[in-house]
Amino acid sequence: MDNNNTLFTITVFSENHVGLLNQLSIIFTRRCLNIESVSASRCSIPGVHKTTMTCYSDRVTMEKVISQIEKRIDVLKAFLYTDDEIVYQEVALYKVPTCKLLDEEHLEEIIRRHNARILEISRDNTIIEKTGHNDETEALFEELKRYDIRQFVRSGRVAITKSPHELVDRFLAEQEERKMRIGK
Amino acid sequence: MSENISGAEAMIRGLVAEGVERVFGYPGGAIIPVYDKLYDHTDELIHVLTRHEQGAIHAAQGYARVSGKTGVVIVTSGPAATNVITGLSDALMDSTPLVVITGQVSSSLLGSDAFQETDVVGITQPITKWAYQIRNAEEIEEALGRAFYIANSGRPGPVVLDFAKNAQNQLIEWHGYRKCDYIRSYNPSPGIPEGDLRRVADLINAAKKPLIIAGHGVMISGAEDALRALAEKADIPVGSTLLGLSSMNSDHPLFKGMVGMHGNVGQNFNTNRADELVCIGMRFDDRVTGEPDKYAPQAKVVHIDIDASEFDKNIKTSAKIHGDAREALEGLLPMVRENRHTDWVRSFDEANAVEREKVIKNAVSGTDPTAPPHMGEVALKVSLAAGADPVLVTDVGQNQMLSARYFRYSAPRSIITSGGLGTMGFGLPAAIGAKMGAPGRTVCYFGGDGGFQMTMQELGTIMQYGTAVKIIVLNNDFLGNVRQWQAMFFNNRFSQTPMVNPDFNKIADAYGIANERVMTRAELDGAIRRMMDCPGAFLLNVRIDERDMIFPMTPNGFAVDHIILNENEDIFTMNDDGQQ
Numbered sequence: 001m002d003n004n005n006t007l008f009t010i011t012v013f014s015e016n017h018v019g020l021l022n023q024l025s026i027i028f029t030r031r032c033l034n035i036e037s038v039s040a041s042r043c044s045i046p047g048v049h050k051t052t053m054t055c056y057s058d059r060v061t062m063e064k065v066i067s068q069i070e071k072r073i074d075v076l077k078a079f080l081y082t083d084d085e086i087v088y089q090e091v092a093l094y095k096v097p098t099c100k101l102l103d104e105e106h107l108e109e110i111i112r113r114h115n116a117r118i119l120e121i122s123r124d125n126t127i128i129e130k131t132g133h134n135d136e137t138e139a140l141f142e143e144l145k146r147y148d149i150r151q152f153v154r155s156g157r158v159a160i161t162k163s164p165h166e167l168v169d170r171f172l173a174e175q176e177e178r179k180m181r182i183g184k
Numbered sequence: 185m186s187e188n189i190s191g192a193e194a195m196i197r198g199l200v201a202e203g204v205e206r207v208f209g210y211p212g213g214a215i216i217p218v219y220d221k222l223y224d225h226t227d228e229l230i231h232v233l234t235r236h237e238q239g240a241i242h243a244a245q246g247y248a249r250v251s252g253k254t255g256v257v258i259v260t261s262g263p264a265a266t267n268v269i270t271g272l273s274d275a276l277m278d279s280t281p282l283v284v285i286t287g288q289v290s291s292s293l294l295g296s297d298a299f300q301e302t303d304v305v306g307i308t309q310p311i312t313k314w315a316y317q318i319r320n321a322e323e324i325e326e327a328l329g330r331a332f333y334i335a336n337s338g339r340p341g342p343v344v345l346d347f348a349k350n351a352q353n354q355l356i357e358w359h360g361y362r363k364c365d366y367i368r369s370y371n372p373s374p375g376i377p378e379g380d381l382r383r384v385a386d387l388i389n390a391a392k393k394p395l396i397i398a399g400h401g402v403m404i405s406g407a408e409d410a411l412r413a414l415a416e417k418a419d420i421p422v423g424s425t426l427l428g429l430s431s432m433n434s435d436h437p438l439f440k441g442m443v444g445m446h447g448n449v450g451q452n453f454n455t456n457r458a459d460e461l462v463c464i465g466m467r468f469d470d471r472v473t474g475e476p477d478k479y480a481p482q483a484k485v486v487h488i489d490i491d492a493s494e495f496d497k498n499i500k501t502s503a504k505i506h507g508d509a510r511e512a513l514e515g516l517l518p519m520v521r522e523n524r525h526t527d528w529v530r531s532f533d534e535a536n537a538v539e540r541e542k543v544i545k546n547a548v549s550g551t552d553p554t555a556p557p558h559m560g561e562v563a564l565k566v567s568l569a570a571g572a573d574p575v576l577v578t579d580v581g582q583n584q585m586l587s588a589r590y591f592r593y594s595a596p597r598s599i600i601t602s603g604g605l606g607t608m609g610f611g612l613p614a615a616i617g618a619k620m621g622a623p624g625r626t627v628c629y630f631g632g633d634g635g636f637q638m639t640m641q642e643l644g645t646i647m648q649y650g651t652a653v654k655i656i657v658l659n660n661d662f663l664g665n666v667r668q669w670q671a672m673f674f675n676n677r678f679s680q681t682p683m684v685n686p687d688f689n690k691i692a693d694a695y696g697i698a699n700e701r702v703m704t705r706a707e708l709d710g711a712i713r714r715m716m717d718c719p720g721a722f723l724l725n726v727r728i729d730e731r732d733m734i735f736p737m738t739p740n741g742f743a744v745d746h747i748i749l750n751e752n753e754d755i756f757t758m759n760d761d762g763q764q
Contacts, residue, residue, distance in 0.1 A: 067492055
């Protein structure tokens with residue numbers, strides 16, 4: 001039995017309909033699972049929407065969640081991954097007072113070391129962007145703390161599989177075949 | 185040729201084009217345009233006005249389940265929409281095809297807390313197969329087509345169409361109606377790979393003690409003949425879930441009864457002795473499995489289901505077939521060898537003989553003619569007096585379990601009961617719908633005094649439409665099933681289960697429904713005969729002793745073969761030689 005604290009990444013391919021996110025989230029809610037992050041966008045296939053979510057749970061539970069997600073009419077296909085099966089990123093933004101940054105001599109070094117970049121500098125504030133894994137954006141957060149972080153935000157995870165195509169391809173091809181059979 | 189019609193008119197024409205002959209509903213502010221157009225189509229679309237929206241949806245469920253057609257409900261927004269929630273949840277659990285059209289405030293008012301506005305799509309998404317809001321009349325054809333396609337394909341279920349008032353009034357160009365038969369994101373009929381069939385056939389052929397458990401899916405897919413043929417060819421005993429009852433004739437020598445908490449002894453005892461379970465169109469509800477970790481420990485479990493999310497959800501399976509039950513069974517039939525399992529089949533009869541002696545005899549008969557009859561006694565006698573292929577519609581509780589156990593099933597789709605959700609109040613309106621869906625069959629409703637009063641107002645519907653339903657109220661002035669648990673597990677502390685009831689005969693009188701009262705066993709036969717001779721609706725108010733209980737029983741949290749036989753809590757045992 002898996003323990004309860006593996007972080008899983010769930011990728012859902014769906015139609016882009018009103019209420020889709022609610023249809024997904026209720027499946028987590030009824031099992032009292034917390035969605036750690038969520039992000040949604042188009043995917044490489046025209047008209048197909050991709051939602052990426054992360055959730056701490058065990059594999060047995062998550063496999064049931066996946067099949068209940070796939071049961072939703074507007075969902076084409078859903079997949080479950082652990083971190084080793086995907087390439088993933090998050091983006092974080094930090095707003096710090098410009099004066100504090102200028103007082104310090106280490107700023108440039110910090111930006112370089114963390115592979116971060118400055119998006120905007122005004123007289124009052126500087127906005128820094130860092131793309132990376134959770135622990136990396138968290139590390140920069142820890143370091144910038146002493147400059148008085150005024151605002152912070154981190155996006156949901158986006159992930160791409162190590163397979164050559166979108167994994168929904170096969171499902172779509174089968175459905176195309178069905179459509180031909182039905183005679184449309 | 186095209187013409188300009190309103191969205192409301194388009195909706196009605198779409199329903200007619202979908203083959204709908206009857207809708208159940210209740211008008212109100214946000215759906216008046218649809219009711220106005222309905223007025224022009226009364227020759228092709230019958231509307232049944234119930235007394236509460238919950239009654240409308242349960243009636244539609246009864247109609248759908250007895251006929252296999254999609255039940256259609258039309259109600260208004262706000263409170264009417266929330267009144268159908270119980271029925272939606274019930275229909276989702278029990279795989280019942282419904283299209284429920286709810287009125288909605290105009291699009292411009294959405295989100296403004298307008299009068300009788302409620303977030304219908306948001307509320308119903310967790311308890312429907314699909315929910316969609318129509319804000320533009322141009323969407324009607326596609327939305328309605330999808331709704332019917334989704335509701336009654338794959339694993340059937342309820343669909344909600346939330347119909348904004350502006351779309352009802354909007355004029356559109358109408359070019360006729362085309363049904364939907366394809367949705368890109370939805371595959372209701374996955375083909376079954378031959379290898380899957382072969383693997384299951386091999387397991388069946390190798391089994392020494394195989395057992396089939398037939399669920400609701402057998403009847404939904406029309407697999408009754410294939411089921412019987414397979415069972416006969418391979419000589420496999422068949423049990424059924426509550427909703428699977430009547431998928432095989434009660435008198436068939438291989439049919440060994442119901443599984444689950446109040447199922448038959450042979451079934452439950454042998455579930456844990458079988459080396460192979462073939463479970464068809466069922467979902468291993470906890471009322472079926474008892475303690476799941478102790479369920480069928482010696483068996484390889486084969487699961488055949490159209491709903492992939494049911495696989496390994498509650499019980500881990502050895503092999504599965506994802507697809508239509510009929511297609512699966514017809515595919516298996518030529519691959520399964522003719523076989524005999526004489527001793528194994530007989531072991532069911534031996535166990536059931538013990539049940540007959542220790543449980544059934546006491547449940548269906550009695551010696552004191554001045555005492556109230558038992559619930560099982562009433563069910564069996566009504567069933568035998570009800571003519572060819574009667575339909576049992578139950579409420580929930582003791583009345584449900586005892587009538588389900590003792591009713592005799594001679595044709596498919598003969599039991600309509602709220603299995604998954606266990607909705608008290610389901611029975612009476614569902615019986616109305618069942619009678620309308622199967623006018624040639626005698627429809628017998630069994631309810632307790634508790635559940636009957638939850639939707640008793642539907643007697644008004646019976647009166648208005650002259651629906652010839654036989655209403656049997658098993659009246660013990662108690663919430664009997666809870667009382668039974670209180671007696672068995674809560675030290676006879678009858679917390680909030682005694683009920684002071686009105687005179688149900690006087691209530692029937694007020695609705696002009698013929699009725700009789702049965703206080704004693706001696707009065708029962710004559711009253712049942714007169715009820716069946718009466719051409720219209722009839723209410724039989726039967727006095728029941730509140731101490732009457734349902735047995736056998738597998739208590740919560742125990743293995744299915746831990747079976748209590750009676751009030752003295754005698755436990756059923758039998759060794760491998762069939763000896764007690």
